[in-house]
Amino acid sequence: MLSKNEVKVIQSLCHKKQRQKEGLFIAEGVKLVEEIIQSDYRVKKIFATEKWQSESNPKNLITTVVSDDELARISSLQTPNQVLAIVHQPTSTELPQISRNLTLVLDGIQDPGNLGTIIRISDWFGINQIICSHQTVELYNPKVIQATMGSFLRVKVFYAELKSVLENANVPIFGALLNGQTVYGISKPEEGIILIGNEGQGINKELLPLITNPITIPKIGGAESLNAAVATGIILSHLCKV
Numbered sequence: 001m002l003s004k005n006e007v008k009v010i011q012s013l014c015h016k017k018q019r020q021k022e023g024l025f026i027a028e029g030v031k032l033v034e035e036i037i038q039s040d041y042r043v044k045k046i047f048a049t050e051k052w053q054s055e056s057n058p059k060n061l062i063t064t065v066v067s068d069d070e071l072a073r074i075s076s077l078q079t080p081n082q083v084l085a086i087v088h089q090p091t092s093t094e095l096p097q098i099s100r101n102l103t104l105v106l107d108g109i110q111d112p113g114n115l116g117t118i119i120r121i122s123d124w125f126g127i128n129q130i131i132c133s134h135q136t137v138e139l140y141n142p143k144v145i146q147a148t149m150g151s152f153l154r155v156k157v158f159y160a161e162l163k164s165v166l167e168n169a170n171v172p173i174f175g176a177l178l179n180g181q182t183v184y185g186i187s188k189p190e191e192g193i194i195l196i197g198n199e200g201q202g203i204n205k206e207l208l209p210l211i212t213n214p215i216t217i218p219k220i221g222g223a224e225s226l227n228a229a230v231a232t233g234i235i236l237s238h239l240c241k242v
Helices: 004-012 016-022 030-038 050-055 068-074 112-124 142-148 162-167 205-210 228-239
Strands: 024-028 043-048 083-088 102-106 129-132 156-159 173-182 192-196 213-216
Touching (some): 004 068, 024 030, 030 043, 030 083, 102 112, 102 228, 112 142, 112 228, 173 205, 173 228, 192 228
Parallel strands (some): 102 129, 129 156, 173 192, 173 213
Antiparallel strands (some): 024 083, 043 083
16 A cells, blocks of 8 residues: 555656656666666666566565555656656766767757657667767656666667767767758768757757768658657768668
8 A cells, every 4th residue: 555655756757847856767668667677777676566566576675555445646658657666766867978879969858758759769770878068858757768668678768968979989870860961961970960940959069160971861742840759860870871
């Protein structure tokens, strides 16, 4: 049974300030929680239904058993799914190696669903590191975590001042712009940065001079624009080696 204090603590982790203060985040759902348990992430506490506890607890972890109604009280999902975990955020903040890698860099992605989907797409194409501007939505936002479908466990996400990152990167910088070389005709690079801008404003003006390889997805039909995650998927499909 849930105590009032437990409900208060869990609900507080829906807010970025509290997540950062406590160094914790929430993950929900059978598949996602089981993947986290099998990963290097440290689980602080699990709240689950009797069904999950008896059928799906992979390591027989100590679980607070809750009713369906109690799970609904603490869940951020429209349809709560058997289990909710409170998980420790990793403490490492060292930026990844840029050379000899393809690195996705995100400038001001605001929508949690977009960021989560971009992480999932990156995982599909074998991109294992993403650097985000400080204006990009937080990785541990519950909606981001859910949208990754577990891919955040395999794709490392970092936050940094992008101008400094790009100025010090001795690799090609492919920037997604309206005017640039068609992405369909570019040779797949061995290393480089792929820069994706904000959903509405595109890439920050101060970063534009640092782009060495402007690229674009040619427009054929009448759509005004592409969703940031969709555009990222198209670009990665043409720049990542199979």
